Amino acid sequence: MPRRLRPVEPDFVATAPVRHVFERDMAAPPEAVYGALEDVPGWAEWFAQVSAARPVGAGAGRDITLTGGIRFRETVIAAKGPELYAYRVDVTNLPGVRAIAEEWRLTPAGGGTRVRWTFATDGTAAYRLAVKVARGGQARAFRDAVRALDRRLNA
DSSP, rough: OOOOOOOOOOTTHHHHHHEEEEEEEEEEEEOHHHHHHGGGGHHHHHHHHEEEEETTTTTTEEEEEETOOOOEEEEEEETTTTTTEEEEEEEEEEETTTEEEEEEEEETTTTTEEEEEEEEEEHHHHHHHHHHHHHHHHHHHHHHHHHHHHHHOOO
């Protein structure tokens, strides 16, 4: 059953009870990486856990479906190309969650881009524990997604 989450703003990324931060370097320049982040349908082509993605609300939001059937209706809360792209989850079918925001920060690095992804969330105690346990899987998913995106942008 879909549930509406607490609306959060960009500062939630720094204050959330659970925060996972991952960084990787890419050969692609920040402008190209940022363009890929804004290309919502393209996420399904480089982020393996995303099975479907479509923009909604003239690009102000996103409908995301993950493999396994988890769905998110998201609102873009910061789009400052080519440095920052962030969104919050407004509605999901994931149990136990109260709030989610994700932030992608891009900085020039060695002729390419350093990508920092922050996953920030709050929920029930059981949900927070499950998210902490899932950190390793998130790290692998991020690593694989960044590699796939870099290959795609440098093809």
